[in-house]
Amino acid sequence: MSAKLWDGRFKEATDTSVEAFTASVKTDSRLYAYDIQGSIAHCKMLARQSIITEDEADILIKGLDKIKQEIEQGAFKFDDALEDVHMNIESRLAVDLGDVAKKLHTARSRNDQVALDTRMYLRDECKEILRCLTTLRREFVGLSKKYIDVVMPGYTHMQRAQPVLLSHHFMAYYEMFKRDNARFEEGLARINVLPLGSAALAGTTFPIDMNYTAELLGFSKVTGNSLDAVSDRDFIIEFLASASICMVHLSRISEELIYWSSAEFGFVEMPDSFSTGSSIMPQKKNPDVCELARGKAGRVFGSLMALLTMMKSLPLAYNRDMQEDKEPLFDTVDTLKMCLLVYGKLLSKLRFNQDRMKEAASRGFLNATDLADYLVTKGVGFRDAHRIVGETVRYCLEEKKELHELTLEVMRRFSPVIAEDVFDALSLGSVVNRRRSIGGTARKNVLAAISAAEEELGLE
Numbered sequence: 036m037s038a039k040l041w042d043g044r045f046k047e048a049t050d051t052s053v054e055a056f057t058a059s060v061k062t063d064s065r066l067y068a069y070d071i072q073g074s075i076a077h078c079k080m081l082a083r084q085s086i087i088t089e090d091e092a093d094i095l096i097k098g099l100d101k102i103k104q105e106i107e108q109g110a111f112k113f114d115d116a117l118e119d120v121h122m123n124i125e126s127r128l129a130v131d132l133g134d135v136a137k138k139l140h141t142a143r144s145r146n147d148q149v150a151l152d153t154r155m156y157l158r159d160e161c162k163e164i165l166r167c168l169t170t171l172r173r174e175f176v177g178l179s180k181k182y183i184d185v186v187m188p189g190y191t192h193m194q195r196a197q198p199v200l201l202s203h204h205f206m207a208y209y210e211m212f213k214r215d216n217a218r219f220e221e222g223l224a225r226i227n228v229l230p231l232g233s234a235a236l237a238g239t240t241f242p243i244d245m246n247y248t249a250e251l252l253g254f255s256k257v258t259g260n261s262l263d264a265v266s267d268r269d270f271i272i273e274f275l276a277s278a279s280i281c282m283v284h285l286s287r288i289s290e291e292l293i294y295w296s297s298a299e300f301g302f303v304e305m306p307d308s309f310s311t312g313s314s315i316m317p318q319k320k321n322p323d324v325c326e327l328a329r330g331k332a333g334r335v336f337g338s339l340m341a342l343l344t345m346m347k348s349l350p351l352a353y354n355r356d357m358q359e360d361k362e363p364l365f366d367t368v369d370t371l372k373m374c375l376l377v378y379g380k381l382l383s384k385l386r387f388n389q390d391r392m393k394e395a396a397s398r399g400f401l402n403a404t405d406l407a408d409y410l411v412t413k414g415v416g417f418r419d420a421h422r423i424v425g426e427t428v429r430y431c432l433e434e435k436k437e438l439h440e441l442t443l444e445v446m447r448r449f450s451p452v453i454a455e456d457v458f459d460a461l462s463l464g465s466v467v468n469r470r471r472s473i474g475g476t477a478r479k480n481v482l483a484a485i486s487a488a489e490e491e492l493g494l495e
């Protein structure tokens with residue numbers, strides 16, 4: 036059993052089951068670099084404020100650096116009995132440096148320390164996630180440019196509805212991931228606040244300078260209330276919510292790619308390098324990457340729910356419940372990064388079957404709305420036009436024909452206002468390209484959306 040840093044008032048040793056139960060070091064050792072960086076900044080601040088001497092600060096900083104090196108070389112042994120990463124590092128400092136090490140924890144507590152470390156960690160990870168999102172958005176723009184002439188059926192209720200450009204479909208995802216980007220960026224502003232100096236809950240009696248520590252650690256603000264600072268986990272919940280929404284988006288594209296790659300659809304061919312085989316059926320090529328991304332959404336939502344539940348009704352200020360924040364947080368960061376990374380690589384390798392998509396867009400009366408719109412331009416009220424086209428479609432179903440396959444004479448039986456120009460109105464190209472309302476699927480609009488996206492991404 037290792038000596039505890041807090042055991043002065045205890046008569047009995049901690050039960051081993053309690054040690055195992057309360058220890059978090061297997062999880063939070065991941066924060067070591069932030070813990071050390073935070074401690075070094077704290078030392079510098081303490082020395083600057085003459086709370087410790089410059090010499091003491093130097094010794095402490097050297098000691099901390101040495102521990103960091105050891106951890107990085109894999110030579111440091113984390114001990115469960117020392118609970119968490121913070122105690123492991125501090126205890127080791129005491130072993131290495133003796134009495135001076137005991138000064139490091141002046142004017143701080145583990146409560147503000149862990150809040151600090153988590154914020155530093157998440158700040159870095161958010162930046163990484165933002166980089167992954169930029170790559171992903173670039174890929175969507177690349178695909179949109181590559182497939183600008185491909186028409187596919189657009190769906191509602193998973194029934195063919197109206198033709199759209201495949202690029203328009205990609206740019207829809209671009210919009211989703213752009214909002215995700217904004218959410219992570221906005222969250223980052225609330226993560227980037229220094230809590231160190233709030234101490235256990237009420238602040239400290241020492242003349243610390245939180246603004247100086249913030250400056251050293253690159254924080255743009257300091258927290259305004261010590262009770263809140265040590266017990267606020269909103270920034271994690273917000274991150275998990277943003278991650279969950281992002282996973283919703285990834286799960287939607289995943290779902291589409293999964294069924295688009297089925298023999299029934301045949302819209303897309305998955306690259307071999309991003310597919311897996313079956314252990315029994317030799318012919319199989321499975322879209323496991325997309326399925327896993329779809330499935331992993333569940334664990335991310337679970338993490339969000341875990342944090343919300345853990346924080347609900349917690350009285351101020353710090354409670355040990357909060358130690359449970361790290362596993363869901365780390366798991367979400369890892370999961371999301373992995374999904375974004377894999378998708379960033381997968382997209383450009385997909386091969387879309389242009390003919391198959393066009394064929395699907397050409398059958399199933401996807402130009403029915405256009406015939407109704409055409410009648411409206413000839414003076415028919417939209418509701419009447421809707422009924423006329425409905426009757427025409429019913430006729431087509433009986434005759435096994437598409438609208439544009441009827442002769443003018445037959446069409447005029449349904450409405451005498453129909454003239455030769457109807458065939459142009461019903462052609463696939465015009466059905467797509469006449470949808471020029473803002474955000475519509477016309478080629479011109481999609482090209483403009485692509486240019487705007489390129490500008491946003493600093494491309495061009």
Ligand code: ARG
Binds near residue numbers: 119355357359
């Ligand atoms: N391991 C703890 C956590 O992650 C650190 C803070 C512990 N504070 C305390 N008073 N026991 O939340």
